[in-house]
Every structure is written in structure tokens, then in C-alpha cells.
Amino acid sequence: MTIEVEDETGSKSNFKEIFDETPESISILPTGIEEEDGEQYIIYPEDSDTVRKLIRQSDLEISDIYSTEEGTILVLRSEELIIPTLWMAYTFTRDNWDQIKYAIDKISNHYSEQYNQEVKMSVEQERSDGTTTRLTYTGPPEGLDELSEGVAEIIDTEEENE
Secondary structure: OEEEEEEOOOHHHHHHHHOOOOOOOEEEOOOEEEEEOOEEEEEEEOOHHHHHHHHHHOOOOEOOOOOOOOOEEEEEOOOOOOOOOEEEOHHHHHHOHHHHHHHHHHHHHHHHHHOOOOEEEEEEEEOOOOOEEEEEEEEOHHHOOHHHHHHHHHHHHHHHHO
16 A cells, blocks of 8 residues: 655646646546547546545545546556546635545445555645645555545645645
8 A cells, every 4th residue: 555646747737738727626637638530538437426426425526627628538447457637726625625535435435345456546635835746656456545634734734835
């Protein structure tokens, strides 16, 4: 079990290059965007719908950062388990911490019950200054809740500095 931390990932500026605006809540990040013959394809991992449902069951509003007007949605099928990366806006995370923690626990419980293999999941957490930090967990599914501890450290540190 390990959490890798990468500061100043630049994901917020990447949003602005691809989409009109940066989500102000929690979102599932696409794994890629491709263009072919003038058509844009937005690619998501296979388990995106599952994670989206688990987040909604936690009473959180999830922002879809795409529209079908912007491109066609493709789902990446894979033999390995790919849990989608979550984007979480600073203010939203700070104001909805209990539900965020509950959602991450729900995701952890779901994958613990369904799979007996190593998983990898990342969270892009916005900081109060607009920069982002990527937390990536790799290990058994029951350890996914370690991500919430990493997010809490970021939010707590930011609140102390305000």
C-alpha cells in the first residue's frame, strides 16, 4: 500500500485547454481525448459509471465535464481494473468533507467486495491557490480509504494557511 504525491500537476490549466471551464465540484477525469476525421472522442475508463453512481449515492453532486456536443464518449474496456481519476475542487471538498470521505469509503468497500487484486486510483485535489496535487494509491482495494487521509492533509494544511 502506498500513496504517491505529485504537486503542481497543472490539471487545472489542462481543463481550460480542453473544456470551457474547470469543474467546481467533483468530477471523473477522462483518460484521454482523441480526434479523428474532425470528430472528437472523449475516453473514460470502464468503471467510470460505477464510480459515478457510488459518488451520487453519497449525496454529492458530480459534474460531468463533457457534453455530447463536444464529442463522442468512448469507454475504454480493459482486462485490468482501472478506477477513474477524480478531480475535486478545493472549496467543494472543504465544504463537503464528510460526504467526500463517505464516497471514498463507498468506493473502497465496493472494490474490496468485488475484486481481489491490486488497484490503482488517483485524486486530483485543487488547493486554495488553484494549483493541484495528484494523490495516487496503489495496493489492495480495502486500502483506498488512504486517499481520503491524503486529501484531508491537503485541505487541513490549506485551512491553516488561510
